[in-house]
Amino acid sequence: MTQTTLPESHADLLTRPAFAHLATIRPDGSPQSNVMWFEWDGELLRFTHTSTRQKYKNLQAEPRVAVSIADPDNNYRYVEIRGTVESITEDDAQASFYRHLQERYDSVYPINDAAVRVIIAVRPTAFVVKD
Amino acid sequence: MTQTTLPESHADLLTRPAFAHLATIRPDGSPQSNVMWFEWDGELLRFTHTSTRQKYKNLQAEPRVAVSIADPDNNYRYVEIRGTVESITEDDAQASFYRHLQERYDSVYPINDAAVRVIIAVRPTAFVVKD
Numbered sequence: 001m002t003q004t005t006l007p008e009s010h011a012d013l014l015t016r017p018a019f020a021h022l023a024t025i026r027p028d029g030s031p032q033s034n035v036m037w038f039e040w041d042g043e044l045l046r047f048t049h050t051s052t053r054q055k056y057k058n059l060q061a062e063p064r065v066a067v068s069i070a071d072p073d074n075n076y077r078y079v080e081i082r083g084t085v086e087s088i089t090e091d092d093a094q095a096s097f098y099r100h101l102q103e104r105y106d107s108v109y110p111i112n113d114a115a116v117r118v119i120i121a122v123r124p125t126a127f128v129v130k131d
Numbered sequence: 132m133t134q135t136t137l138p139e140s141h142a143d144l145l146t147r148p149a150f151a152h153l154a155t156i157r158p159d160g161s162p163q164s165n166v167m168w169f170e171w172d173g174e175l176l177r178f179t180h181t182s183t184r185q186k187y188k189n190l191q192a193e194p195r196v197a198v199s200i201a202d203p204d205n206n207y208r209y210v211e212i213r214g215t216v217e218s219i220t221e222d223d224a225q226a227s228f229y230r231h232l233q234e235r236y237d238s239v240y241p242i243n244d245a246a247v248r249v250i251i252a253v254r255p256t257a258f259v260v261k262d
Contacts, residue, residue, distance in 0.1 A: 019206040021152035021199050023162035030195035031154035031162050035209050035261070064161035068152050075150040075203075078166050130166070 003127045010079045010129045013069050014040035017105045020069045022047065024055055025062040032058060037101045038067070044086065047120040048098040050113055051090075059085050065122055077131050083124040091117035134258045141210045141260045144200050145171035148236045151200045153178065155186050156193040163189060168232045169198070175217065178251040179229040181244055190216050196253055208262050214255040222248035 006014065020038045023031050034055060039046045045067065049056055059065070063085035070078040091097045095114035102108045111117070137145065151169045154162050165186060170177045176198065180187055190196070194216035201209040222228045226245035233239045242248070 019201065021154075021164055021201075023152075023154035023164040023197065025156070025160070025162055029156070029160070029193070030213065031156055031197040032213070033152055033154040033164065033197040033199040033211055035199055035201050035206060062160070066154065066162040066164040068164040068166055070150065070152075070166050072206075075166060080164055082161065082163065 001128070003129075004125070006079070006124070006127050007129050009131075010077070010127075013071060013077075013079050014045075016072070018069050018072055020045075020047070020067045022055070023066040023068075024058040025064070026054070026058055027061055037105050038069075039101060039104060043123070045081065045083065045122040045124065046097070047122070048091065048095075048101050049118050049120050050116045051118050052116050056088070056118065059088065059120065067122070078129070080128040080130075081122075081124045082126040083122045085120060086123045087119075087121045089119050089121070091119055132259070134260075135256070137210070137255070137258050138260050140262075141208070141258075144202055144208075144210050145169075145176075147203070149200050149203050151176075151178075151198045153186070154197040154199075155189040156195065157185070157189055158192055168236050169200075170232060170235060174254070176212065176214065176253040176255065177228070178253070179222065179226075179232050180249050180251050181247045182249050183247050187219070187249065190219065190251065198253070209260070211259040211261075212253075212255045213257040214253045216251060217254045218250075218252045220250050220252070222250055
């Protein structure tokens, strides 16, 4: 059942450091799927990315995306989120957002590509949950 | 790096009962992402599905798909597979393929929708692996 707000029953999947499988559309109209870190602020999903890779090009041409996030402890429980890229902005000189996600995922390491790091913000339009 | 055959380094991700996040294209051109069981025979990826749901309609209109499968023990290690639906065939009267996947995933339960169960076979065209 498709809903327009995040069901409370699955809210933990967005606050825990789970992994998002992000589906984007390639220039030829075919799909691409990548495993991504994310953060949810209750309104937008944010991802760190670089401006040099295919996904960035995909999103500039087609801002509609889908994300599926499974419970790390139970893959049968998941949320699918469909939405649209609202903005792609440069991370700051220290790539502070990337560092913030590193900390969220307990995986801090040196950042060598701060100059090309961007923040992708997605506004959800539909939520589908499975148990 | 995109490859046309499955790298041996990540072959275990297709033989283990991991979960596939399947990206399909909706009729309006936007993506959809769903968590799925699968089986790999070295040539084709096969999924069980029903002929009554959105994904089935998506695949009839646009056979190109993408799948990402992460190592259940290490989500940073994953394979992305892009490919095309080669066939959608009816499962048999007992939904034997569905039952076979239930056994593969150690989750056997009664099948009530055998009449509409189909087998989706995807032929990979590209593999991308991450460690």
